Amino acid sequence: MNQAKINTSLFNRLRFVLVETSSPGNVGAAARAIKTMGFSELILVNPRFPDVLQRDEAVAFASGAQDILAAARIVDSVEQALEGCNFAAALSARLREFSPPLTAPRALAAQLVADASLNAAVIFGSERYGLPNEIVEKCNVLLNIPANPEYSSLNLAQAVQVLAYECRVAASEDLSPATGGEVGFQGNAASLADIDGMFAHLEQALVEIEFLDPASPKKLMPRLKRLFSRTQLETEEVNILRGIASQILNKRRRLDRS
Numbered sequence: 136m137n138q139a140k141i142n143t144s145l146f147n148r149l150r151f152v153l154v155e156t157s158s159p160g161n162v163g164a165a166a167r168a169i170k171t172m173g174f175s176e177l178i179l180v181n182p183r184f185p186d187v188l189q190r191d192e193a194v195a196f197a198s199g200a201q202d203i204l205a206a207a208r209i210v211d212s213v214e215q216a217l218e219g220c221n222f223a224a225a226l227s228a229r230l231r232e233f234s235p236p237l238t239a240p241r242a243l244a245a246q247l248v249a250d251a252s253l254n255a256a257v258i259f260g261s262e263r264y265g266l267p268n269e270i271v272e273k274c275n276v277l278l279n280i281p282a283n284p285e286y287s288s289l290n291l292a293q294a295v296q297v298l299a300y301e302c303r304v305a306a307s308e309d310l311s312p313a314t315g316g317e318v319g320f321q322g323n324a325a326s327l328a329d330i331d332g333m334f335a336h337l338e339q340a341l342v343e344i345e346f347l348d349p350a351s352p353k354k355l356m357p358r359l360k361r362l363f364s365r366t367q368l369e370t371e372e373v374n375i376l377r378g379i380a381s382q383i384l385n386k387r388r389r390l391d392r393s
């Protein structure tokens with residue numbers, strides 16, 4: 136039995152999100168992977184089979200982790216899966232032109248353990264298609280598991296296992312009290328829902344001043360998302376950006392009226 140001391144704070148702050156998973160066996164194996172490493176929160180976004188959690192194959196692959204399966208939640212959208220989160224990492228074997236900063240599981244795990252103010256999600260794509268760009272662009276980081284460049288796509292549940300393992304190892308190595316305090320943000324990390332709202336507001340303002348042409352948006356919003364994803368936005372900062380957007384919209388309306 137492993138008696139190593141461990142900082143358990145991350146176990147309650149990290150959720151595993153599987154998007155549009157098709158194989159019940161992978162869902163069961165993912166439940167087992169997260170339980171063996173001490174985690175418990177599994178969320179499925181639009182799985183191929185709505186009854187996947189009860190399917191024999193899922194139950195068989197979960198083995199002793201049937202409690203994780205039973206407690207797993209099924210939701211309709213990534214936004215629902217991320218409710219209450221202020222940090223999200225997209226896992227992909229594929230690098231993309233417009234993505235948040237690239238990081239590796241070990242570095243991310245250390246960051247999540249060190250900063251107790253982070254309520255995080257790690258998001259995995261479907262077996263066939265991986266993660267769509269719209270989801271990757273919402274995330275703070277893109278996580279790539281280092282692998283053979285000629286064949287780097289792990290089985291979904293194995294990717295979950297690697298991530299959960301790295302987080303456990305990082306938690307075992309960091310035994311500082313998990314209170315946040317001097318490490319991490321000065322203010323509260325903005326929730327992902329607030330950041331989404333801020334981008335929608337900013338987009339509206341940019342359209343209003345004709346900086347963004349909705350008929351030909353090019354890559355302006357993905358580029359801005361990438362820019363902001365390089366910093367961990369705080370609630371106050373999101374409010375400032377929304378204030379700027381409001382001011383632009385109000386000023387524009389006043390000019391239109393005069």
Ligand SMILES: C[S@@+](CC[C@H](N)C(=O)[O-])C[C@H]1O[C@@H](n2cnc3c(N)ncnc32)[C@H](O)[C@@H]1O
Nearest residue numbers: 226227228259260263265279280288289291294
């Ligand atoms: C079988 S893979 C999906 C492969 C898919 N055909 C694609 O091109 O993305 C299922 C999921 O496991 C995760 N995954 C697999 N290999 C990975 C790697 N090397 N780094 C990060 N995530 C990986 C990703 O979340 C991926 O969406």
